[in-house]
Each structure stands twice: as structure tokens, then as C-alpha cells.
Amino acid sequence: MKLFELGERTAQVHDVLVTVTELADRDDARAVLLESADDPALVKPYLNRLELVVLRFPIFRDGRGFTQARELREYLRFSGEIRAEGHILPDQAAFLRRCGVDSVVLPKNGNGDPALWEKQLRQFPVAYQRSVLPERSVGPGLRVEEAS
Amino acid sequence: MSLPVGHYQYDRIDRDFLQARIAEFEGQVQRRLDGTLSEDEFKPLRLMNGLYLQLHAYMLRVAIPYGILDSRQLRRLGEIARRYDRDYGHFTTRQNIQFNWIRLEDTPAILRELAEVDMHAIQTSGNCIRNVTADEYAGAAADELVDPRVHAEILRQWSTLHPEFTFLPRKFKIAISGSPNDRVAARFHDIGILARPGEDGAPVFRIFVGGGLGRTPIIGEELFDSVREEHLLATLEAIVRVYNAHGRRDNIYKARIKILVQAIGVEAYREAVEAELAQMNLERYRLTPEAVAAIRSRFAVPLLEAPADADAVLAEQRRADPIFDRWVRSNTHVHRDPGHIIATISLKPAGGIPGDATSAQIGRLADLADAYSFGEIRITHLQNVVLGHVRKDRLRDLWLGLAEVGLAEANIGLIGDIVACPGLDYCALANARSIPIAQKLGARFADTALQAEIGALRINISGCINACGHHHAGHIGLLGVDKRGEEFFQLTVGGRAENGAAIGTILGAALPEDETVDAIARLVDCYLGRREGGETFLDTLTRLGHEPFREAAYETV
Numbered sequence: 091m092k093l094f095e096l097g098e099r100t101a102q103v104h105d106v107l108v109t110v111t112e113l114a115d116r117d118d119a120r121a122v123l124l125e126s127a128d129d130p131a132l133v134k135p136y137l138n139r140l141e142l143v144v145l146r147f148p149i150f151r152d153g154r155g156f157t158q159a160r161e162l163r164e165y166l167r168f169s170g171e172i173r174a175e176g177h178i179l180p181d182q183a184a185f186l187r188r189c190g191v192d193s194v195v196l197p198k199n200g201n202g203d204p205a206l207w208e209k210q211l212r213q214f215p216v217a218y219q220r221s222v223l224p225e226r227s228v229g230p231g232l233r234v235e236e237a238s
Numbered sequence: 239m240s241l242p243v244g245h246y247q248y249d250r251i252d253r254d255f256l257q258a259r260i261a262e263f264e265g266q267v268q269r270r271l272d273g274t275l276s277e278d279e280f281k282p283l284r285l286m287n288g289l290y291l292q293l294h295a296y297m298l299r300v301a302i303p304y305g306i307l308d309s310r311q312l313r314r315l316g317e318i319a320r321r322y323d324r325d326y327g328h329f330t331t332r333q334n335i336q337f338n339w340i341r342l343e344d345t346p347a348i349l350r351e352l353a354e355v356d357m358h359a360i361q362t363s364g365n366c367i368r369n370v371t372a373d374e375y376a377g378a379a380a381d382e383l384v385d386p387r388v389h390a391e392i393l394r395q396w397s398t399l400h401p402e403f404t405f406l407p408r409k410f411k412i413a414i415s416g417s418p419n420d421r422v423a424a425r426f427h428d429i430g431i432l433a434r435p436g437e438d439g440a441p442v443f444r445i446f447v448g449g450g451l452g453r454t455p456i457i458g459e460e461l462f463d464s465v466r467e468e469h470l471l472a473t474l475e476a477i478v479r480v481y482n483a484h485g486r487r488d489n490i491y492k493a494r495i496k497i498l499v500q501a502i503g504v505e506a507y508r509e510a511v512e513a514e515l516a517q518m519n520l521e522r523y524r525l526t527p528e529a530v531a532a533i534r535s536r537f538a539v540p541l542l543e544a545p546a547d548a549d550a551v552l553a554e555q556r557r558a559d560p561i562f563d564r565w566v567r568s569n570t571h572v573h574r575d576p577g578h579i580i581a582t583i584s585l586k587p588a589g590g591i592p593g594d595a596t597s598a599q600i601g602r603l604a605d606l607a608d609a610y611s612f613g614e615i616r617i618t619h620l621q622n623v624v625l626g627h628v629r630k631d632r633l634r635d636l637w638l639g640l641a642e643v644g645l646a647e648a649n650i651g652l653i654g655d656i657v658a659c660p661g662l663d664y665c666a667l668a669n670a671r672s673i674p675i676a677q678k679l680g681a682r683f684a685d686t687a688l689q690a691e692i693g694a695l696r697i698n699i700s701g702c703i704n705a706c707g708h709h710h711a712g713h714i715g716l717l718g719v720d721k722r723g724e725e726f727f728q729l730t731v732g733g734r735a736e737n738g739a740a741i742g743t744i745l746g747a748a749l750p751e752d753e754t755v756d757a758i759a760r761l762v763d764c765y766l767g768r769r770e771g772g773e774t775f776l777d778t779l780t781r782l783g784h785e786p787f788r789e790a791a792y793e794t795v
Contacts, residue, residue, distance in 0.1 A: 153405025188401035200274030
């Protein structure tokens with residue numbers, strides 16, 4: 091498993107990764123896996139001990155993970171690591187980062203080339219809407235500077 | 239350089255962004271060619287940049303945000319049609335333009351040429367928030383309460399490469415109007431927004447959700463009556479977030495927001511949106527008066543000056559020339575300034591292809607826009623073109639100029655003003671050809687005096703149940719179906735997209751293609767024979783019910 095960091099946070103390896111339903115019985119678990127249909131609010135009781143939430147993308151077109159990441163950051167104020175894994179494309183790197191995802195498990199095919207992910211993170215100088223990141227305004231309109 | 243009238247002026251930052259988007263797309267094409275991206279992965283990525291693979295060729299759909307262009311941009315579209323397509327372009331019901339005969343390898347060059355005039359193909363397709371549409375008379379109509387274009391531009395920017403909403407369950411269409419007379423089909427959109435002035439001077443927004451045509455036509459329901467401007471973006475974020483999390487992804491025909499709204503009910507949807515808003519940091523999403531003012535300042539406002547006798551000059555010209563008078567009656571709309579008028583240019587010549595324009599016509603339209611309407615052009619959701627600010631005393635000169643390139647058809651809002659999808663002549667999804675039947679109907683009712691006599695009557699034609707020709711919303715709707723290899727058309731009547739939106743009801747069994755035009759002619763005769771006073775087709779239909787029309791349509795079958 092190759093990890094790629096989208097931002098400043100260093101990705102941590104956890105040996106124990108459990109599902110949401112297993113979380114209640116596993117006091118030792120510091121990492122949880124959310125399927126795209128899982129409601130992120132389910133992890134709320136465990137936020138104090140969780141260090142990593144992994145969002146699994148069954149296919150890159152299933153965009154629920156982006157909303158899950160934002161809910162974790164915005165609503166649950168989760169400050170640990172969020173990671174995306176599964177079928178994801180480098181074309182989604184900046185979207186993931188701006189929704190609060192810190193790291194990805196690089197795909198094992200051509201989409202897993204770290205250079206592609208690096209490039210995508212620097213693709214756009216600005217964005218036209220707020221994200222979960224503290225991005226600086228560019229002028230008085232809607233634009234913000236994409237942090238890279 | 240002076241600001242364009244009617245649309246947002248790009249600056250260096252916006253232009254850098256477009257260049258970055260083109261570079262990204264080129265990289266995606268390259269990765270497809272070298273096999274790093276599979277076709278299944280590439281397809282949604284190219285669609286998000288407006289590139290379709292149709293029956294015979296690639297099609298590029300270019301965005302015309304809120305339907306407004308300047309003459310420099312329109313001229314460039316004409317040049318692209320000449321150089322990269324077969325010398326014409328096709329204006330769509332989403333106020334965009336499509337080029338139907340594009341080579342994949344030419345697309346980066348075309349995108350660069352578009353970017354030179356601040357245009358692009360971003361989000362004209364794909365399961366994302368599509369190009370935002372607006373009232374074609376925005377900023378000009380006498381009946382308007384709020385010019386919706388500044389907020390349409392805000393929505394365009396906000397939705398551009400939105401990090402959370404670029405992989406939605408299905409496409410997502412937003413329309414906005416600031417007039418009490420709905421000219422955007424607000425209730426047939428995923429989100430329809432009607433702006434009106436609020437008490438503090440800032441507009442408030444009435445928001446409809448879950449409307450749409452397609453396989454399951456549904457009239458949108460009101461979600462909120464009065465959303466304050468500062469909460470507009472927060473509210474839209476919440477609406478789309480609920481959809482992204484809960485919209486169906488197991489069946490593309492059940493994936494639009496309308497299906498979710500129907501499944502849980504609009505009350506439950508509203509509660510879900512309110513629950514999101516309660517958790518959101520509203521200050522973070524706040525649309526500030528400063529941001530609105532900054533975007534507004536990038537629009538030029540036309541300086542409307544007309545001689546005192548402009549109205550009298552026009553009145554005299556109309557008296558002197560009945561043919562011109564007929565065009566004025568059908569093809570103009572009241573402007574907010576008494577010395578000006580709104581002119582709609584029909585792209586529906588009798589026997590022609592609805593929405594098509596040759597590069598020569600496109601070039602002439604750009605010249606006429608420069609001469610008569612501050613260089614501003616609007617594309618309508620009914621596939622016509624509007625010049626929004628024409629001085630009344632110069633309207634006849636404009637009309638004469640239009641006639642020289644075959645663009646003086648007097649049929650706006652009349653039976654010849656047909657909306658049709660591209661159909662089986664182009665589209666991989668279609669069951670029937672929409673264009674030939676539109677051409678035959680256009681030819682049958684070519685007489686402009688007859689069209690004026692028939693009055694307001696809208697025909698919409700779709701080549702399959704995906705309903706891109708909006709047949710459900712036509713006063714008379716035609717749906718193409720395939721019966722053992724032969725084209726048939728199912729007729730619906732009573733649909734309407736304007737105020738009092740309604741979905742048409744099926745009149746009876748589908749008719750063979752060669753009997754359809756006669757059946758519609760009999761429907762129209764039935765109306766002409768039975769109408770009372772100043773009744774329109776819809777009025778008579780409402781009064782009499784469907785039965786007499788059904789009988790007339792199927793008389794000889």
C-alpha cells in the first residue's frame with residue numbers, strides 16, 4: 091500500500107482498521123473505514139479516540155466521499171487524518187484535498203503515479219468557492235487562492 | 239478594454255484558470271491515448287468538458303453562461319464553425335451552442351481559440367452542475383423585478399469545479415429569473431430560482447427543487463419562499479449536499495434530484511436541507527454585499543439614449559409596412575426604456591432546422607449586435623437569438639439587415655417556432671429523427687399570416703423519452719418512438735413551461751411519421767373552428783377538454 095499526502099499532514103499507518111459497526115466493540119481501534127453509503131455521523135461517539143477515517147470510493151464517479159469528508163470536517167469537527175482509498179483518479183486530487191482529505195492510497199495502476207497526483211494539486215491557481223481549507227481570498231469576489 | 243454589456247468581464251486570473259483547464263484536459267486526452275486512463279474513466283472527464291461522442295462524430299458543446307455573448311465571442315463561434323465544423327453551429331435549449339462534426343484531435347485547439355475570447359466548454363455535460371440558464375430578456379424587459387445575471391454569474395463561478403459536487407449522482411441544472419413571468423421554465427429544473435427585490439434593497443430568492451422533464455416529467459416544488467441573498471450559496475450548498483449524499487446511484491434513470499424529492503417528499507427534503515444549514519458555518523458561506531458588488535462591477539450597463547420621437551418613428555414605419563408590422567408584433571417584447579425594444583431573431587425558418595445557424599449568419603448577427611444592441615447577444619432556451627436593447631427608430635433597419643441573411647422570420651411564440659432535439663440524425667440515444675418532422679411542420683405552416691392567425695402555440699419535439707426537445711412542456715408535444723424499425727410519433731397536448739407549468743397529456747396511440755403532420759393540422763383546424771373571442775390554443779383546450787382534439791387528430795386513422 092502506497093500512501094500519498096495531499097497536504098501538510100503526515101499520513102500514519104494503522105494496523106487496526108475496523109468498520110463503523112465494529113467500532114463499538116473495539117476499544118483499541120484508532121482507525122475506521124467508511125463505505126460510501128455510511129453516514130459519517132455514526133462515528134461521532136468515537137471522535138475522541140479516532141485518529142484516522144478512511145473513505146472508500148467504490149468507483150471514482152461515486153462522489154459521496156467528498157460530502158462525507160466535508161461533514162467530518164465541518165459538522166463533526168474531526169481533526170484527525172482523513173484518507174481516500176479505492177477507485178480514485180489523480181484528476182480528483184485537489185477536490186479531495188479541498189473537501190478535507192489528507193491522504194490517498196495510490197491506485198495500483200497507471201492512476202497511481204505520484205507525479206500525476208502532484209501535478210493535479212498544482213493544476214489550478216484559484217478556485218471559485220469556499221472549501222474546508224483556510225484559503226486566502228483573491229480580490230473581493232468569490233475567488234480564493236488554492237493552497238499548494 | 240471596455241466592459242462587455244450583459245456579461246461578466248474576465249480578468250487575468252479568470253483567463254489563467256481557463257488555460258489551466260485546457261492544460262488539464264490535454265493531459266487527460268494524452269492519458270487516454272497512452273492507456274493510463276480507461277475509456278470508462280475518460281468518458282466522464284471529457285463530458286465534464288463538453289465533449290460527446292455522437293453517432294457519426296464528436297460533438298463539442300460550448301458554454302454560453304446565462305445565454306449571453308458579446309459580438310467578439312459570437313464572431314469567434316462563427317469562425318470555429320467555419321474552420322472545424324461544417325460551416326454551422328446549433329444553438330441548444332440550454333442556451334449553449336453545439337458543434338456536431340468535431341475531430342477529437344482538434345478539441346484542444348478549439349478550446350484555446352475559445353479561451354482567447356473568454357469562452358469554454360466547462361460543465362456543459364457530465365454529472366455536475368451544468369451551465370446556469372437565465373431569462374433571455376434579463377436587464378431589458380419592462381416586467382422584470384431583478385436583473386438575474388449578476389447572481390447567475392455568481393452561481394456560474396460557485397459551481398465551477400466545485401470540489402464536492404463534481405461527481406453527483408446525475409446532471410444538475412439550475413435556472414434563474416427575476417421576472418414574475420417565468421421565461422426560464424423554473425419549475426422544470428433541478429433547482430429553479432425566482433429573484434425579487436427584498437426589503438433592504440438586496441434581492442430575495444424563491445427556490446423550487448426537483449423539477450425536470452426527461453423520462454419522468456415532474457413539476458418542481460417550492461422549497462423556500464424567501465432566501466436572503468447572503469444565504470443563497472449556503473442554501474444551494476445544503477440542497478446539493480443532501481442530493482449528493484442521498485440521491486440514487488444504482489439506476490441512472492432514477493438518479494435525478496426529482497426522484498429523491500418525490501421519494502421522501504418536499505417537506506422531508508426541506509427538513510434535511512434545514513438540518514444541513516443548522517450545522518453549517520453560515521458565516522463561511524455568506525455571500526457578502528461586497529462580493530456581489532465586485533461581480534456586478536464587471537458588467538457594463540448600456541447607456542440607453544433614444545430620440546424623443548423614436549416611438550413615433552417606429553409606429554409610422556409599422557403603419558407603412560404590414561410585413562414589418564407583423565414581424566414587430568411576433569418578434570419583439572416591451573423594453574423597460576420607452577425608447578427601446580427587445581428583438582427576438584428566429585432561428586426557425588420555414589422548413590429549416592430549429593436552432594441551426596450558418597457561420598455567415600453568425601457573423602452577420604455579430605455585426606448587427608454591434609450596430610444595434612451594444613454588441614450584446616442572447617441565446618434563448620427556445621433556440622432563438624435576442625438583441626436586448628434596440629432603439630425603436632432603428633428597429634426597421636435591423637429587420638432589413640436580418641432579412642438579407644434569411645433571419646427575418648416572423649414566428650416567435652407561434653407554431654413555426656418549433657423546439658426540437660437533434661434526434662436520430664445526430665444522437666446515439668434517439669429512436670426517431672426530430673429534424674425532418676420539424677422541417678415538415680415548419681413548411682406546412684410556413685405562411686406567416688396563417689401563423690399569426692393561429693396565435694400562441696408552441697410545438698416541442700423529442701426523438702426519444704429522454705425528452706431533450708421538452709415535448710412534455712409543449713402546447714403540442716411530439717415524442718418519437720420506434721415501432722419495429724419505423725418512426726412513430728406520440729402526441730401530447732396541454733403542456734406548458736411558463737407560469738402555471740403543466741405536463742402535457744398523451745392524446746392517443748402514436749401515429750406513423752407520414753400521418754403526424756396531417757394530424758397536427760387537424761388539431762389546429764379544430765382549435766380555429768371552435769375558439770371563442772381571443773382564446774389561445776391552450777385556452778380552448780382548457781375549456782373544451784381533450785376529446786374534440788383527440789377526435790380531430792385521429793379522424794381518418
